[in-house]
Ligand SMILES: NC(=O)C1=CN([C@@H]2O[C@H](COP(=O)(O)OP(=O)(O)OC[C@H]3O[C@@H](n4cnc5c(N)ncnc54)[C@H](OP(=O)(O)O)[C@@H]3O)[C@@H](O)[C@H]2O)[C@@H](O)CC1
């Protein structure tokens with residue numbers, strides 16, 4: 001598990017360590033700058049020249065200290081100072097005085113002048129703005145980021161200090177323009193802006209440098225986090241004497257006349273994530289094809305004109321977890337069934353796709369949501385559910401998921417290139433997965449995985465986080481195997497086994 005911070009949390013961590021613990025800020029800075037200079041040395045040759053572009057805050061001060069370390073190791077270093085000298089921090093003045101005494105050439109430009117970058121630098125270190133970026137870049141700074149990008153295209157490598165300048169540490173939004181880095185050395189904790197898009201595009205290879213921060217009491221519970229493959233070890237173990245019942249029974253209300261595939265993929269993904277038994281509840285027309293495609297599943301068909309609620313009640317008594325919605329349609333039978341399920345069933349449940357479209361359309365259904373439900377909207381479904389625009393949700397996905405959970409009590413899995421899960425555990429952000437997963441059926445696979453984990457007895461928050469992590473890792477394995485262009489949702493399912501075998 002890795003913690004992710006926003007910029008105000010990072011500032012609170014800074015000030016706790018400096019003011020309360022009494023670690024001098026220059027000591028932290030020395031460690032930060034050492035990590036940057038070590039990476040810079042790896043990224044450039046002994047004879048290559050390095051340009052360090054420094055703002056006037058402590059990000060710039062880190063850059064100045066790194067320039068000094070590189071000079072001491074025999075590198076050719078120049079400094080470009082940008083911003084108003086009158087705004088420089090205490091640490092910045094100290095670091096600048098040292099570089100001056102060491103004879104490191106520094107060009108000062110204030111915002112009235114144009115910043116230009118001469119040719120021939122092998123490495124550019126971006127130490128303009130870090131977590132203190134407080135507003136969009138003005139025209140001059142935008143031109144500077146353009147100049148850095150031109151140098152990068154001409155062959156220079158770019159190393160960002162803490163975060164590429166222009167990326168908001170809190171949400172990954174680009175404030176006007178941002179530096180595109182080949183690598184970023186970030187201090188203490190990964191910033192949310194390095195994980196969330198579009199910021200994640202800009203940071204290149206990420207390195208988290210431990211510079212000796214301690215966390216203030218209670219901070220952990222407020223920080224977002226992400227998982228790596230090693231976290232899959234927390235999935236429930238399979239006892240040697242277990243049976244089908246031990247590993248959980250999933251009831252899947254899915255598929256319609258036009259869409260049997262959604263039910264197939266969701267059911268198969270449940271089995272492949274460990275479920276003991278999967279029963280598909282679908283329109284009669286799908287029974288034959290599903291039985292043929294997935295003989296391991298139990299398939300119960302219902303009459304679209306007269307779904308039998310007694311039969312459905314029996315199936316719910318049988319099940320340990322429910323998944324509703326993949327390819328289910330929004331026809332009246334689907335509404336009737338969903339209404340009955342939401343009103344009467346307390347099982348842990350995953351509500352996906354058409355279940356969410358129905359909830360968006362019939363707002364009284366939202367009244368039945370509670371902590372037993374995991375909703376899995378993509379951005380479009382979330383927009384329909386909340387009335388917010390797609391743009392608003394894209395800009396602040398965590399806020400949208402938090403708000404939904406606060407209003408309805410359900411665990412919210414807001415799916416996108418980075419998926420946010422808001423549950424009783426806190427805020428989880430996915431860091432696995434790839435654009436090959438933007439292919440029909442990937443969401444159905446996720447709903448099946450979640451159903452499998454819930455049926456195995458995981459609590460809703462843990463199942464949602466683990467399921468999203470596993471889905472992304474299987475997606476990465478599928479991309480490795482088939483390539484992002486060719487991979488399909490069923491390839492993600494095929495890779496679940498290998499990922500689980502390697503990591504659990
Ligand atoms: N505390 C510590 O000891 C440690 C701190 N560390 C390092 O410090 C960094 C945080 O430093 P920070 O808080 O000084 O903020 P920083 O990112 O340099 O930016 C502030 C400067 O930018 C300016 N500015 C902002 N937005 C702007 C804009 N759009 N356009 C133009 N100007 C803009 C703002 O100007 P002003 O608002 O004053 O006009 C101010 O001058 C952190 O990321 C890490 O690298 C590490 O060494 C570990 C120890």
Ligand SMILES: Nc1ncnc2c1ncn2[C@@H]1O[C@H](COP(=O)(O)OP(=O)(O)O)[C@@H](O)[C@H]1O
Nearest residue numbers: 415416417433434435437438440441442443444
């Ligand atoms: N660029 C991407 N990077 C990582 N994951 C992605 C990307 N694009 C899509 N995904 C994942 O793929 C899944 C797509 O789900 P969804 O849109 O519901 O698909 P469908 O409706 O076709 O089943 C989500 O889990 C999403 O997080």
Ligand SMILES: [K+]
Nearest residue numbers: 129161163165
């Ligand atoms: K920076």
